[in-house]
Amino acid sequence: MSGYAATGTLVRLALRRDRILVPVWVLALVALAGGSASSTIALYPDPAKAVEAARAAALSPAIVGMYGPIADPNNPDSIGALKTLVLGGIFLAVMACILVRRHTRSEEEAGLTELVGAGVVGRRAPLTAAVLVASVTVVVTSLLAGLSMAGAGLGLTGSLAFAAAWAGIGLAFVGVTAAAAQLTETARGCTGFAIGTLGVTYLVRAVGDTSAELGWLTWVSPIGWAEKVEVYGANRFIVALLPAVFTIALIGLAFALLERRDLGAGLVPTRPGAAVGTPSLRSPFALAWRLQRGLLIGWLVGFAIFGLVLGGIAGNVTSFVDSPQVADMLTRLGGSAGSLGDVFLSTELRFMAIGAAAYGISAALRLKSEETDLHTEQVLATSVSRRALLVGHAVIALGGSALLLLVVGAGLALGGASQFNGLRKALGHLLPAALAPIPAVWVCVGLALVVYGALPKVVVVAWALLAAFLVVGELGPLFGFPRGLVDLSPFSHGTVVPGGSVPGAPLVALALVAAALVLAAGVTFRRRDLVSS
Amino acid sequence: MSAAIEIRDLHKSFGSSVALDGLDLEVGTGEVHGFLGPNGAGKSTTLRILLGLLRADSGSVILLGGNPWTDVESLHRRLAYVPGDVTLWPTLSGGEVIDLLGRLRGGLNATKRTALVERFGLDPTKKGRTYSKGNRQKVALVAALSSDVDLLVLDEPTSGLDPLMEAIFREEIQAVRAEGRTVLLSSHILSEVEALCDRLSIIRAGRNVETGTLADLRHLTRTGIDAVLADPPVLQEISAFPGVTAARLEGDRLTCSVETTHLGDLLARLGPHGIRSLTSQPPSLEELFMDQYRRGSALTDQAAEARA
Numbered sequence: 001m002s003g004y005a006a007t008g009t010l011v012r013l014a015l016r017r018d019r020i021l022v023p024v025w026v027l028a029l030v031a032l033a034g035g036s037a038s039s040t041i042a043l044y045p046d047p048a049k050a051v052e053a054a055r056a057a058a059l060s061p062a063i064v065g066m067y068g069p070i071a072d073p074n075n076p077d078s079i080g081a082l083k084t085l086v087l088g089g090i091f092l093a094v095m096a097c098i099l100v101r102r103h104t105r106s107e108e109e110a111g112l113t114e115l116v117g118a119g120v121v122g123r124r125a126p127l128t129a130a131v132l133v134a135s136v137t138v139v140v141t142s143l144l145a146g147l148s149m150a151g152a153g154l155g156l157t158g159s160l161a162f163a164a165a166w167a168g169i170g171l172a173f174v175g176v177t178a179a180a181a182q183l184t185e186t187a188r189g190c191t192g193f194a195i196g197t198l199g200v201t202y203l204v205r206a207v208g209d210t211s212a213e214l215g216w217l218t219w220v221s222p223i224g225w226a227e228k229v230e231v232y233g234a235n236r237f238i239v240a241l242l243p244a245v246f247t248i249a250l251i252g253l254a255f256a257l258l259e260r261r262d263l264g265a266g267l268v269p270t271r272p273g274a275a276v277g278t279p280s281l282r283s284p285f286a287l288a289w290r291l292q293r294g295l296l297i298g299w300l301v302g303f304a305i306f307g308l309v310l311g312g313i314a315g316n317v318t319s320f321v322d323s324p325q326v327a328d329m330l331t332r333l334g335g336s337a338g339s340l341g342d343v344f345l346s347t348e349l350r351f352m353a354i355g356a357a358a359y360g361i362s363a364a365l366r367l368k369s370e371e372t373d374l375h376t377e378q379v380l381a382t383s384v385s386r387r388a389l390l391v392g393h394a395v396i397a398l399g400g401s402a403l404l405l406l407v408v409g410a411g412l413a414l415g416g417a418s419q420f421n422g423l424r425k426a427l428g429h430l431l432p433a434a435l436a437p438i439p440a441v442w443v444c445v446g447l448a449l450v451v452y453g454a455l456p457k458v459v460v461v462a463w464a465l466l467a468a469f470l471v472v473g474e475l476g477p478l479f480g481f482p483r484g485l486v487d488l489s490p491f492s493h494g495t496v497v498p499g500g501s502v503p504g505a506p507l508v509a510l511a512l513v514a515a516a517l518v519l520a521a522g523v524t525f526r527r528r529d530l531v532s533s
Numbered sequence: 534m535s536a537a538i539e540i541r542d543l544h545k546s547f548g549s550s551v552a553l554d555g556l557d558l559e560v561g562t563g564e565v566h567g568f569l570g571p572n573g574a575g576k577s578t579t580l581r582i583l584l585g586l587l588r589a590d591s592g593s594v595i596l597l598g599g600n601p602w603t604d605v606e607s608l609h610r611r612l613a614y615v616p617g618d619v620t621l622w623p624t625l626s627g628g629e630v631i632d633l634l635g636r637l638r639g640g641l642n643a644t645k646r647t648a649l650v651e652r653f654g655l656d657p658t659k660k661g662r663t664y665s666k667g668n669r670q671k672v673a674l675v676a677a678l679s680s681d682v683d684l685l686v687l688d689e690p691t692s693g694l695d696p697l698m699e700a701i702f703r704e705e706i707q708a709v710r711a712e713g714r715t716v717l718l719s720s721h722i723l724s725e726v727e728a729l730c731d732r733l734s735i736i737r738a739g740r741n742v743e744t745g746t747l748a749d750l751r752h753l754t755r756t757g758i759d760a761v762l763a764d765p766p767v768l769q770e771i772s773a774f775p776g777v778t779a780a781r782l783e784g785d786r787l788t789c790s791v792e793t794t795h796l797g798d799l800l801a802r803l804g805p806h807g808i809r810s811l812t813s814q815p816p817s818l819e820e821l822f823m824d825q826y827r828r829g830s831a832l833t834d835q836a837a838e839a840r841a
């Protein structure tokens with residue numbers, strides 16, 4: 001076998017570059033798994049009560065749709081993994097995606113692969129190194145997570161099955177990203193492809209899990225495979241072979257694609273563009289829009305599909321009898337009381353709000369990559385002011401994230417129209433709940449802009465804050481975080497359940513905070529040096 | 534001749550590393566001013582401060598009569614910039630970039646644009662990443678040259694250009710000069726500087742080493758001497774002559790190098806020893822610059838002495 005020369009060196013290089021990112025991420029995931037397990041045990045000191053809750057949850061399509069089915073309701077341990085298997089698995093998949101992309105397409109785009117490739121480095125070495133680093137990280141994380149759950153007091157076999165299921169999700173997305181990195185020319189495109197696949201994977205299994213006729217859909221989703229391992233139930237380790245085979249096939253595909261393409265190129269050659277700029281391409285906003293429109297359209301399509309599918313599932317959910325145990329469990333695990341369908345929808349809307357904030361942050365931080373790519377230098381050397389530059393991207397980040405929530409609200413209403421006696425009523429019921437998180441999302445965007453304006457070298461802080469808000473909101477009640485801490489998250493304020501009333505004051509307050517943050521971003525950005533790396 | 538750029542005692546540090554350490558620079562209106570110095574001397578940093586991209590720590594900077602940090606919008610209508618590292622947006626074609634940058638500056642001269650695209654042989658339909666290095670550079674050059682601005686700030690504008698394009702670039706800059714516009718040209722290509730620049734400034738480690746015309750600079754450097762003498766003095770005596778270095782005596786043949794200001798003095802001192810033959814070699818441009826780059830501050834001191 002040739003083409004692998006210097007793989008070891010590249011692995012060491014990757015480990016060195018990741019020496020902070022990987023340990024932090026691994027620790028966070030392990031803490032998430034172990035922490036959820038021990039908190040759940042603390043919540044249900046009486047195993048009989050836990051079994052009761054698990055039985056109720058297993059019967060509730062709302063829970064199943066959100067977090068996946070419960071393998072064995074008679075095993076109290078199964079509740080300990082309910083929230084982490086799918087949700088944590090998604091975090092793990094995102095980590096896998098970022099790790100693979102960082103060492104493949106990002107490096108290639110930056111011209112570093114060319115620099116490295118001119119040395120005695122095999123053609124296949126960079127991809128091999130990236131896949132190795134990411135796979136080992138995924139497997140180690142999963143094992144540690146499983147052990148931490150066993151350590152928290154859950155059954156050992158089930159915990160190991162959990163590790164296998166998690167590793168399956170993570171590895172599958174090592175494979176997906178490895179292939180995506182060959183298809184697309186840009187790191188941004190690679191992320192879009194991989195994360196889009198992750199979204200589809202989540203949805204497909206949600207439909208499969210909650211529908212009698214479409215149950216087979218779960219079997220075509222890597223997240224579904226993790227569910228089919230039936231952790232703390234049948235513990236079918238053999239199912240974990242499915243993602244392993246899937247991953248190997250995708251990595252094989254990635255190598256085959258690698259052989260067929262040029263360095264730096266994707267599979268589709270770049271088409272020529274216009275010889276002159278269209279008359280509208282004449283302002284900083286027009287430029288920002290030109291750079292960002294593709295990404296926004298992708299997100300809008302994704303959110304529309306999510307809305308439609310989840311709306312459809314919500315239709316199934318409400319047809320089930322509301323059970324007090326489930327309502328009780330949802331409240332304990334973190335969520336709001338209400339009719340089951342509404343609880344389901346408001347939980348999903350919480351996730352969608354986090355998603356919209358993630359879009360908003362990435363759109364705002366486009367400013368940062370424009371700056372490090374030295375494009376900002378050229379724009380600011382013209383008579384464009386720093387404020388105009390910032391505003392151009394900020395408008396897209398703020399407007400785009402709000403538009404996403406509007407689209408998801410409309411999608412939910414359209415998908416679930418039947419149960420609300422028509423679209424108009426459905427919109428009236430759901431839109432306020434869908435739109436209420438907009439000010440909180442804007443606070444996140446504002447934070448990203450301020451970090452960019454004041455401390456451009458550590459824009460990653462904006463992402464860390466979003467992750468913290470997600471953990472606080474989703475797991476705060478479970479972990480028993482103090483109220484003061486939970487209140488630090490903008491998503492803890494002004495929430496509206498479907499059909500509920502809209503609290504004006506907190507929403508206005510959040511909007512004012514967001515406005516202040518955007519202003520602060522403008523002031524700090526105007527005072528600092530441009531950074532070139 | 535009023536100054537287009539006036540920099541006095543400019544300081545700029547990045548954390549603990551000092552990039553500019555008391556830099557002075559004066560560029561007269563209508564002149565093509567060369568800006569030279571070894572790698573890391575602080576040229577790009579100076580240009581970025583002039584463009585308001587970096588903020589000076591201290592010192593005064595006057596650009597086209599305004600303050601480059603606060604008067605960004607009005608000043609930038611009157612100047613165009615070619616950055617040291619040209620990176621183009623991957624999704625925009627070269628033509629779109631040229632039009633965009635021109636419009637953001639407040640308009641571009643469509644006739645010039647067409648002519649320049651033609652002259653540089655640029656394909657404006659290619660997308661950013663698919664240009665070769667030289668062609669990327671051409672996009673930035675066309676974008677800057679096709680607007681009728683008062684001042685061009687060029688940071689190594691010809692890096693990557695082939696000799697044919699380099700020649701076209703020189704003609705374009707001559708045309709800019711003929712129109713009475715000002716150019717600040719940072720460059721490592723000495724023949725380019727020699728061909729284009731009215732005056733030049735050499736900086737090193739963030740300070741001025743020298744400013745003047747090329748003729749002034751030549752005057753400050755050393756001349757190689759190769760002489761045969763009828764009655765050579767002892768070597769120590771020659772080495773002690775003012776401005777003489779690297780003196781060697783082989784029999785009756787003397788080779789040494791002398792500061793050009795002391796050339797006449799040396800000849801006068803050698804006269805009594807009977808000069809049988811003499812060749813003097815003025816320094817080449819390369820030697821001149823290498824000398825300046827290497828010796829830096831020492832030479833400034835000598836120059837100050839010589840002027841005094």
Ligand SMILES: Nc1ncnc2c1ncn2[C@@H]1O[C@H](COP(=O)(O)OP(=O)(O)OP(=O)(O)O)[C@@H](O)[C@H]1O
Pocket residue numbers: 531532547550551552570571572573574575576577578579617
């Ligand atoms: N953003 C920055 N952060 C830290 N140091 C910097 C930064 N920008 C420049 N420097 C340092 O300032 C000094 C001057 O750099 P500058 O780019 O101005 O040099 P230059 O004269 O343009 O060199 P070259 O001929 O290589 O282009 C260098 O030592 C460089 O390392």
Ligand SMILES: [Mg+2]
Pocket residue numbers: 576577578617688
């Ligand atoms: Mg430079």
